[in-house]
Amino acid sequence: MSYYKDQRDKAEANRNQIFGDPGGGTFKNKQWPFVLKNPLLNLHESIREEAIDYFNRHNIPLWNGTATAPTGHLLSSQVACLNHLFFVRRHADIATAILKGIDADVKTALPVAEEGYVDFEVIGERNYLGEKSHTRGANSTSVDAMMLGEMNDGRKKLFFIEWKYTESYTPASKAEDAGGPTRLAIYTPLLQKADCPISVKDIKALFVEPYYQLMRQTLLAHEIVKSRELGATDYLHIHVIPTANKALKNKKTSAALAGSDLDSAWKSVLKHPEKYLAIDPEVLWAPAKQYGQAREIHVYLQNRYWQ
Numbered sequence: 001m002s003y004y005k006d007q008r009d010k011a012e013a014n015r016n017q018i019f020g021d022p023g024g025g026t027f028k029n030k031q032w033p034f035v036l037k038n039p040l041l042n043l044h045e046s047i048r049e050e051a052i053d054y055f056n057r058h059n060i061p062l063w064n065g066t067a068t069a070p071t072g073h074l075l076s077s078q079v080a081c082l083n084h085l086f087f088v089r090r091h092a093d094i095a096t097a098i099l100k101g102i103d104a105d106v107k108t109a110l111p112v113a114e115e116g117y118v119d120f121e122v123i124g125e126r127n128y129l130g131e132k133s134h135t136r137g138a139n140s141t142s143v144d145a146m147m148l149g150e151m152n153d154g155r156k157k158l159f160f161i162e163w164k165y166t167e168s169y170t171p172a173s174k175a176e177d178a179g180g181p182t183r184l185a186i187y188t189p190l191l192q193k194a195d196c197p198i199s200v201k202d203i204k205a206l207f208v209e210p211y212y213q214l215m216r217q218t219l220l221a222h223e224i225v226k227s228r229e230l231g232a233t234d235y236l237h238i239h240v241i242p243t244a245n246k247a248l249k250n251k252k253t254s255a256a257l258a259g260s261d262l263d264s265a266w267k268s269v270l271k272h273p274e275k276y277l278a279i280d281p282e283v284l285w286a287p288a289k290q291y292g293q294a295r296e297i298h299v300y301l302q303n304r305y306w307q
Contacts (some may be wrong), residue, residue: 003072003245004166008034011074018304025072032073039072042079044300047086054086060121060137080305081144081240082120084285085295089116091269094294099149099159099286102277103236106149110156122146122160129216130186130224141216148230158232160221162213163240163281165305168247171254175207183207190219197222200269205256210248214239214266218276237285241277242305249278282306 011034015023019042025035036042041050046257052069055062063069088095094115095109109203115118121137121144133139145161174183184203190196191203197218200206206215214237221235241262252265259265267273285301286293 001230003242003247005169007075007166009215014304015074019280020301022136024227027071027073034075034254036072039069040070042070042074042076042088047082050088051082054115054120055137058121058136058144058280061200068222075166077163077165077167078144080165082279083304084163084281084301085118085145085161087116090115091220091291091293094288094291095147096149097290098284099147100285101156101287102159102238102279103149103151105151105153106157107152108150110148110230110276112146112148112158117147119146122226124220124224124226125229127213128227129190129219141220143217143220148232151234155234156230156232158221158225158230158235159238160217160235161238161240164210164245164248165242166245167210168251169209169253171203171208173207174209174212177294180207187216187219188265191215195222195226197271197275198269199271200305202256205254206219208254208271210262211254211266211269214276218270235275237277238277238284240281240284243280258270262291 005150007221009116012023015021019036021038021041023035023037024031025037025039027035040048044060044076076286088098092109096106099106109117111117121142123134123136123140123142129135131140142161143160145281147159149159151157175178188203191198198215206212218237221237224231225235248262250261252259252261252266257265258268267276270276289298
């Protein structure tokens with residue numbers, strides 16, 4: 001059984017127990033049993049109101065949802081990111097524990113925005129990549145979440161987090177479709193810069209997902225740190241992928257890249273492969289479970305996503 005089908009079947013089976021919702025909600029103009037009729041229930045109740053307020057205040061689209069609710073799709077990776085991390089933004093101790101679990105040289109988590117220790121749908125203060133749009137959450141390069149850590153030597157480091165759930169990709173090239181010429185015109189000059197963090201002989205090899213997204217996010221992280229946003233002088237690009245999603249982790253969609261899977265193929269083009277980390281969501285969250293205030297969220301995440 002594929003990971004996608006396994007998670008879809010589990011979501012349908014647990015729908016009433018966890019959400020109290022009959023399913024049959026609408027996604028892309030069609031009704032599905034794994035889409036909630038009440039999409040508000042897709043977010044844990046402890047973060048629901050605040051998360052929706054956060055996205056509305058920052059004018060961030062709610063991903064196939066409405067102006068006041070997220071998507072009801074139970075397999076949404078962006079909703080999964082919020083369910084795991086939105087709670088963390090109000091807790092310095094938990095944010096610090098999570099960052100220490102990722103990087104042992106972290107001394108403490110620092111506020112990344114005026115609202116806490118995690119920021120979402122981050123695009124940077126300026127349009128560093130020269131894209132046609134510079135809008136959070138739509139039509140421009142962004143990362144699902146970002147955190148900031150003070151290191152033991154006093155430096156500041158940004159942690160860029162991209163969240164995946166049941167995604168998998170085909171070898172279709174973003175350089176060869178109708179938008180290909182525009183994409184090549186935007187990103188090729190950045191990839192040819194002497195200080196580019198990516199080194200590849202065939203630039204078009206990067207225009208296949210998920211490498212196309214990883215390429216753009218790496219360029220964004222590099223430029224944000226070059227500009228010393230939040231005083232940061234370094235970054236780590238974190239790819240959160242469930243270990244069981246072998247269709248994503250174990251597949252190399254771009255034949256021109258070296259390596260045999262996503263991780264090895266992507267690291268093969270990075271000048272500093274240590275700046276990229278793939279991690280399971282349960283492993284990422286594990287340091288938080290020691291804190292009493294995280295217990296309710298921990299049980300919810302375990303029942304919904306990890307079991």
